[in-house]
Amino acid sequence: MQQLWSDIDCFIEKHLTPQDPALSYAIENTEQQGFPEHLAVAPNQGMLLQMLIQMNACKRILEVGTFAAYSTMWLARALPEDGYVLTIEAREKHANLAQQHIDFAKKEYPATIELKLGNAVEILKMLPEDTEAFDFIFIDADKQSYPEYLDLSLKLSHSGTVIVLDNVIRAGDILDLDNHKPSIEGIRETYTRLQNHPRILSCTALQTIGSKGHDGFAIAIVK
Numbered sequence: 001m002q003q004l005w006s007d008i009d010c011f012i013e014k015h016l017t018p019q020d021p022a023l024s025y026a027i028e029n030t031e032q033q034g035f036p037e038h039l040a041v042a043p044n045q046g047m048l049l050q051m052l053i054q055m056n057a058c059k060r061i062l063e064v065g066t067f068a069a070y071s072t073m074w075l076a077r078a079l080p081e082d083g084y085v086l087t088i089e090a091r092e093k094h095a096n097l098a099q100q101h102i103d104f105a106k107k108e109y110p111a112t113i114e115l116k117l118g119n120a121v122e123i124l125k126m127l128p129e130d131t132e133a134f135d136f137i138f139i140d141a142d143k144q145s146y147p148e149y150l151d152l153s154l155k156l157s158h159s160g161t162v163i164v165l166d167n168v169i170r171a172g173d174i175l176d177l178d179n180h181k182p183s184i185e186g187i188r189e190t191y192t193r194l195q196n197h198p199r200i201l202s203c204t205a206l207q208t209i210g211s212k213g214h215d216g217f218a219i220a221i222v223k
């Protein structure tokens with residue numbers, strides 16, 4: 001099935017992915033420099049992020065887990081001139097690669113993109129008290145920390161903030177109760193926290209199949 005899913009993603013991409021120099025540069029340069037391109041969201045998933053941001057007229061975006069800033073490009077594309085993306089990456093090699101793509105994107109997109117290097121939990125805890133809440137939060141880093149990212153995201157949210165968490169299905173591994181990998185335990189704990197959370201207005205998770213295999217997004221709206 002994987003070949004069919006990948007072929008269909010290619011078909012969707014061919015028809016619906018916009019021609020965008022910043023997106024192309026991020027993909028090509030990542031590949032040329034020998035980084036694993038599969039870490040990034042697929043183009044149709046990036047477009048979903050862009051559309052969620054546009055639907056909600058979001059201006060302030062937080063991203064946890066930058067890698068090469070490919071998803072960051074999709075977040076930034078959706079923003080107006082006074083828009084802002086803060087993206088956080090722990091690995092210096094990834095951050096350096098991402099910064100190249102962000103510098104390129106500055107010529108293409110009007111919004112401000114800021115990359116912070118470091119552990120996202122520490123960086124988020126160190127943000128000034130008066131940090132303005134974010135309108136949209138995309139969580140796509142180490143899965144064992146998702147519960148903590150969710151808690152910190154809620155602190156940095158306002159009523160109506162949209163929170164998207166990537167990779168919450170892991171080809172079904174979340175159902176295997178003998179699987180005690182920290183990443184899988186982290187995702188299961190995230191579902192538990194999302195369930196009936198007093199600060200969540202509504203929440204769902206959608207399975208995705210495609211070039212990235214079988215995985216999924218959780219999407220929550222803050223009350």
Ligand SMILES: C[S@@+](CC[C@H](N)C(=O)[O-])C[C@H]1O[C@@H](n2cnc3c(N)ncnc32)[C@H](O)[C@@H]1O
Binds near residue numbers: 040064071072
């Ligand atoms: C799946 S990749 C992100 C892909 C990116 N969002 C995209 O779609 O283009 C996850 C990234 O999170 C970073 N990461 C892992 N643990 C982290 C942490 N504790 N704090 C910040 N970044 C972290 C990894 O180094 C990796 O670059």
